[in-house]
Amino acid sequence: MNPPSNLLDEALGLGHGGAMAPLPAGRVVLVEDCVETSGAFVLHHLLKRALSAGEGDGAVLFLALAQPFSHYDRILRKLGCNLSVQRSNNKLHFFDMLKLEFPGLTEGNDIEGGFVELYSKIQRAIEASRSKEYSRGCITIMIDDLSLLEIAACGSIDCVLDFLYYCISLTSELDCSLVILNHEDIYSSEEAPRLLSHLEYLADIVIKTEPLSTGLAADVHGQLTIFNKGTCNRHGHSMNKIHNFHFKVKENGVEYFYPGSQY
């Protein structure tokens, strides 16, 4: 049963041909948001897609630094997805990292060690998922959100970047997808936004949520800009395509529409 395709799915290249794939494997998706408009709803949408992919068709590793499990559970339930059931079926591996601290704030080794431990946890979870005989689908790793990981690492960008590079290596070696939520306005106000430039370079798809230039409104909550690198048209030529449209977030879903086409 194919869900009706919406503008976001089409822009991500997911809507064509009725493909039920949550995300084409091996992609890195970066979701950028700001204080005025939160991009968490994009994560929820992708999470739901990844979990609705059908029996044995992939799993999700969710690194939750921003909110507790109950928060996501309640939201996804309204979207029609039961996270508790998925977690007990081992389709969802939920890492509650709300209070994550890398021990030894002063010594660099311990921060690195903390990241190494985190990465091996992720690797173990992936291998456990893959070992089941029927599982061949894509595993999606989601990070909510990266700026909190940086705070936990006390600002050592190098460790965070190393960790990210390791996770990205998983996308090619172990057929995973990586979805990262990041607060763009934190980095754009820096003099040298190193982390942001790295991320934007590494990402295959960049989804950015911004408020409208006219401010907030009850009918239109903001605008989405999607930059999808490496989409191929029929002839195999790569096309970079930028999509831009407006959205309105509701409890049971999100409406996407082109500016002015909302009744």
Next chain:
Amino acid sequence: MATAKDPNLRPIRTSSSFSRNPSAPSVAAPSPPVPGVKPGPSGAAFVSSGIPDLDKILGGGFLLGSVVMVMEDADAPHHLLLLRNFMSQGIVHRQPLLFASPAKDPRAFLGTLPSPVSSSKEERQRAPGLDPDAKDKEKGLRIAWQYKKYFGERQVPELHDRGIEQDFCSDFDLRKPLERQMFRAQQIDCISIQDSANLAVLREHCSTFLSNLSRNDGGNVNAGRIAIQSLCAPQCGYSEMDWDMVSFVRSLRAMIRSSNAVAVITFPTSVLSPSFSKRWQHLADTLLSVRAIPDEDKELAKLLTGYQDMVGLLHVHKVAQINTQVPVILEATTFSLKMQKRRSLILERLNQAPVDASSGTSYATSGGCSGSSKGSPLDF
């Protein structure tokens, strides 16, 4: 909900078969209500901010389990008004309070907390706060076209609902200090953060405070309040340690999430770098900022009605959305802080005086923090 009921009927008309049911299902809680805590949607619970208008604006009050941040203005201490009312409300409702401040003697601040107004006569006079003369007008409009009911605006609460509202949020008289006897037998911890070399001590205090909360009487967990004034103030020993501070805010947020408390943190944004200021703002669940109004600004006097009574401006940047992905969009985000009768704090939506088209361009030059094309002094 109000719009579903016939607004023509009031409880004073006992002859009518329709009467407003005081215990509407959405308000009654299955468990005995804890004083000072109001249930909300999605299993959330609210405590009052101490300012009735602010509770209404935020859709009920401060959510338990959330962090409220107030961005201070370098010129005027209006954030203290918010802090004082917040703390007084907690004391009035006997909710444990933890107060941290960069002053040498934080307990002295308790002497400036306002006392609630007790008489009901005052309360009825205060009633037309947001809808001036609404009750009188509604009497007069009985024959005339009653357009109000079609707008779906919040009805003026009926008198006994007002009683419930009074319990949840007290009306504070800022001229009268809170009686000393309220402080006795009341759990109030005051901490000075001025001499702290790092935030480990404060973090310990918060952690023990929050874990003590859950050990209170078996049935109902009392709601707790944490008030931190000027967390990154320059006189604090740790104010240069950017990462430590933001790490503290993050861990406090994590602790609060799993507890029955609310934290109000005020901080001067001018002290932080823009990047860290944004980090703090992202960590907040509810984000407010206060701004002073210059005393004799002729431009603003022309722009706003009632300018002389205004003490400052309050801007609501973000409203807590826990357990939901839908953002809270307010009709208005900038409010004026006013002292009504010099004693109680009210927030009012701004009423702009009609502006000539010719003088409109003069506002384009005054800078606004939001960077919008309007550039009006009201954007911040």
